[in-house]
Amino acid sequence: MSAIVQFENVGLRYGLDSETLSDVSFSLASGGFYFLTGASGAGKTSLLKLLYLAQRPSRGVIRLFGEDVVTLPRKRLPGFRRRIGVVFQDFRLVPHLSVYDNIALPLRVAGMEESEIDLPVSEMLNWVGLGDRGQARPATLSGGEQQRVAIARAVIGRPEILVADEPTGNVDADMARRLMTLFEALNRLGTTIVVATHDLPLIAQVGSAQMMKLDKGRLSDPTGSLRYPPRPQAAG
């Protein structure tokens, strides 16, 4: 599988503070499923921001879809962003738009015809179990429902990479399992999934996933080949 994301000696510094991310190097294979874990403040959200092009690194090289996005002209970035779906930690639903319009947003941004929007949005609403809440405003939804809307919005454009920041933080264990099943289904369709979480049982649930661990801004497992918690040793 070819690399869809490559970080080479990436560093990120906010203002004059010390580096939030230091010498981060890794590559993600197209179609892979990755967990990014680490303690709070380890730099997970910062790394994801670099990944979904909300931030430029202070140093290093980031290649997305084979192109160096650090030196890419600003006007070319929207095209790259449309290939990445993001589930934000705080959902970032547009409060004055209905659930339907929130989910349809990426399709409208991409300029899709209105007649082509209804079917995928309706399917997506049903997929996340909100078929009857299409006209509701986000404020009237529970935390879990808002999270599902955020996920539906992130995946409706069939992104090549899906980035999720603590996607199960506001849902119960059952819903967390269902969300992971959704992500796995998407992954099987070819989407590269990157999920930041510190929910270890969740990581254990996805057998095919690889894990990267951030510790004080440094990637402690750059190969992504180690699993945590470790597989139980075979008896004998």
Next chain:
Amino acid sequence: MASPGAMGNRRAAAAARHRLLPEGRVAGPMPWIIAIMMFLTVLSAAAGLGLGAAVKAMGADLAGRATVQIVEANAEQRERLSAAMAAALRKDATVRAVRPVPSAALAEQIRPWLGQDAASGDLPIPALIDIELTPGQTDAKVERLRRQLHALSPKARIEPHAAFLAPLADLLSALGWLAAGIVVLMTLATGAVVVLAARAAHDSHRGTIDVLHLMGATDVQIARLFQRRIGLDALFGGALGFACALLVILLLGARLLATGSELLSGVQLPWTSWAALAAIPMGCVLLARIAARWTVLRSLGRLL
């Protein structure tokens, strides 16, 4: 031609795009501020254009006109000189019309100040002859006539009308320029208000903008939302301000005509001026859209 289905689709797409910014929240006080500024701008522009037209009309009216005075205390001699000078002026090729002012008319004009004595003939009122010169080179013609009349009698004086009213014309012209200056300042202020409103709207919708931005919306896509919203506010404010100003202009015009003053009734707006006034609210909408686009694109340019 687009099919009804395609048109409905476009309408639905446009409606969906317009929903991205909540209706009413951007609007706030801006349409009302623009209405007030438009009201004042249109009034200032109307004043400037009206005064400009008055100065032009006055200039056209007075150019080439002059009055010959024969200052002679002896009434008989004055009459004789007046007749001789009128005859000389009629023969001059540069004089288009000669109108001796009847002494009765002169007496009537000064009667309010001098009473019935003005018509008694005892007062040495100068004889006056109004003349109209052929167009062009008025000063040179007046100077030549001055010399010519002086040769006939040193008691003859010639005064071009423009000289009498030059200070008034200058005042009207200055007022016209002042009005033009006010229009320029109001236009700048309107632009500044729109920039501030666009910035405030941009800040208050920061969350929505960030989400759109991260989903891959281009700067132009986002700026268009603000352009439309602020353009609509400017259209509402501009139309309201223009309508109110129009009402005031028409009422003032009626009052000016009612004074019966030749000078004041000269303050009229030709159709070109009305067209210029009507263009102001349209210019305001255009200015608002450009200012909103520029402001939002500049703000977005600071993001990655």
